Amino acid sequence: MNCQEVRILIDGYVDGELDPIRNQEVEQHFRTCPVCLTVYNSHRALRTALRTGSLYRTAPPALRNRVQSSFKPASTWKSLMGSPQWRWAAAAASLALVSVLTWRVALLPPTQTADDRLIQEVTASHVRSLMVSHLVDIQSSDRHMVKPWFTGKLDFAPSVADLIEQGFPLVGGRLDYVNGRAVAGLVYKRREHVINVFLWPSAAAVETRPLAHQGYHLVCWTQSGMTYWAISDLNSRELQEFVQLLQNQTPR
Amino acid sequence: MGLIRNLQPERSSEQDEPSRFEEAILPHLDAAYNLARWLTRNDQDAEDMVQEACLRAFKSFDGFYGVKAKAWLLTIVRNTCYTWLGKNRVHDLSTSLDEDVHQAESHVPDPQALLLRFEDNQALRQALEELPAEFREVLILRELEGLSYKEIADVTGIPQGTVMSRLARARGRLKLSLADRMKKER
Ligand SMILES: [Zn+2]
Numbered sequence: 001m002n003c004q005e006v007r008i009l010i011d012g013y014v015d016g017e018l019d020p021i022r023n024q025e026v027e028q029h030f031r032t033c034p035v036c037l038t039v040y041n042s043h044r045a046l047r048t049a050l051r052t053g054s055l056y057r058t059a060p061p062a063l064r065n066r067v068q069s070s071f072k073p074a075s076t077w078k079s080l081m082g083s084p085q086w087r088w089a090a091a092a093a094s095l096a097l098v099s100v101l102t103w104r105v106a107l108l109p110p111t112q113t114a115d116d117r118l119i120q121e122v123t124a125s126h127v128r129s130l131m132v133s134h135l136v137d138i139q140s141s142d143r144h145m146v147k148p149w150f151t152g153k154l155d156f157a158p159s160v161a162d163l164i165e166q167g168f169p170l171v172g173g174r175l176d177y178v179n180g181r182a183v184a185g186l187v188y189k190r191r192e193h194v195i196n197v198f199l200w201p202s203a204a205a206v207e208t209r210p211l212a213h214q215g216y217h218l219v220c221w222t223q224s225g226m227t228y229w230a231i232s233d234l235n236s237r238e239l240q241e242f243v244q245l246l247q248n249q250t251p252r
Numbered sequence: 253m254g255l256i257r258n259l260q261p262e263r264s265s266e267q268d269e270p271s272r273f274e275e276a277i278l279p280h281l282d283a284a285y286n287l288a289r290w291l292t293r294n295d296q297d298a299e300d301m302v303q304e305a306c307l308r309a310f311k312s313f314d315g316f317y318g319v320k321a322k323a324w325l326l327t328i329v330r331n332t333c334y335t336w337l338g339k340n341r342v343h344d345l346s347t348s349l350d351e352d353v354h355q356a357e358s359h360v361p362d363p364q365a366l367l368l369r370f371e372d373n374q375a376l377r378q379a380l381e382e383l384p385a386e387f388r389e390v391l392i393l394r395e396l397e398g399l400s401y402k403e404i405a406d407v408t409g410i411p412q413g414t415v416m417s418r419l420a421r422a423r424g425r426l427k428l429s430l431a432d433r434m435k436k437e438r
Pocket residue numbers: 002003004006029033035036037
């Protein structure tokens with residue numbers, strides 16, 4: 001492949017849209033051509049800048065509310081709304097539906113349970129990791145670097161997912177201490193928001209559960225004999241999206 | 253499409269429609285707003301576009317079978333925005349596509365300095381805003397939404413092969429624009 005051909009394909013290469021053979025040919029060219037390699041590197045730098053440069057504009061909460069309230073089921077129940085009783089029933093049902101559709105924040109029981117303690121511990125670990133500039137012990141966006149780093153430091157091998165394509169780049173890993181044991185701490189980012197994921201082996205089986213504590217959103221679940229906790233100041237919806245992606249990439 | 257439709261569960265009653273709609277749409281509201289905001293370049297107009305698009309989406313919900321909700325919604329948002337741009341910001345839509353900035357990239361004077369320039373968010377944001385809409389949108393869809401070429405083709409209605417060349421032009425223009433700013437500041 002000559003320079004001209006490579007320049008035509010370079011965007012497809014950067015975007016991971018080339019077939020394997022062309023991909024290899026482009027890579028081969030980079031090894032021998034510093035000029036094209038420079039173009040490629042500046043493409044990559046531009047991509048990183050675009051993805052990490054706080055350019056994403058999220059929907060204002062007021063807009064979300066307006067959209068949500070304009071499609072409440074009450075509007076389709078007009079025929080039922082003759083009597084006051086029905087109006088109450090419709091309002092209550094609509095409220096119930098909205099609370100199911102919007103991000104559910106589990107209500108914590110008043111007594112201190114094992115979960116409460118874990119929520120507090122996980123939150124404390126998250127806050128600590130942000131405050132003492134000890135976010136990671138190993139800084140790498142490459143899961144093949146982060147996963148082996150835990151070998152010999154933990155009595156289990158944490159699975160590490162690569163979610164950069166989905167907009168959650170891996171920042172690195174950290175040893176942490178939660179629930180009376182050493183656990184793996186994985187750090188991801190969404191824009192400026194840090195997401196901490198803690199995991200350790202356990203026999204428990206818990207369904208994916210979103211929680212909130214001190215202004216942070218948390219999600220806990222179990223998968224493949226591991227207990228997972230994810231926590232972030234990211235909005236709950238994107239955190240849930242992150243958790244789903246993570247679950248999909250984790251071997252079952 | 254027929255096959256896909258058959259795999260979807262039958263709708264049990266009319267009451268399910270709004271909830272099914274909310275489940276399909278609400279997770280992609282940020283994506284909808286992000287695209288509308290970058291196309292209109294204004295907060296209030298973007299909100300109006302998203303609201304109108306959601307209404308349109310709701311009305312044509314029968315045509316939606318539960319797959320690729322994001323691309324489906326973004327297509328409607330984009331169409332809504334382009335209709336609005338055609339009425340209110342015609343100059344945003346007119347560009348000369350023949351000029352070739354693709355090759356110009358190798359003429360960028362100082363690639364190292366340009367790399368540093370990428371880190372200047374303000375400059376990057378401005379350069380992106382000043383790109384013609386058709387270049388701006390492919391960069392937003394690819395880099396901020398992470399859509400594949402196929403999905404970008406679905407949303408924008410341009411052929412999949414054109415997506416790559418348009419992204420190439422968009423990136424080339426963005427780099428040139430940042431390099432120009434650098435020159436002017438010196
Ligand atoms: Zn070359």
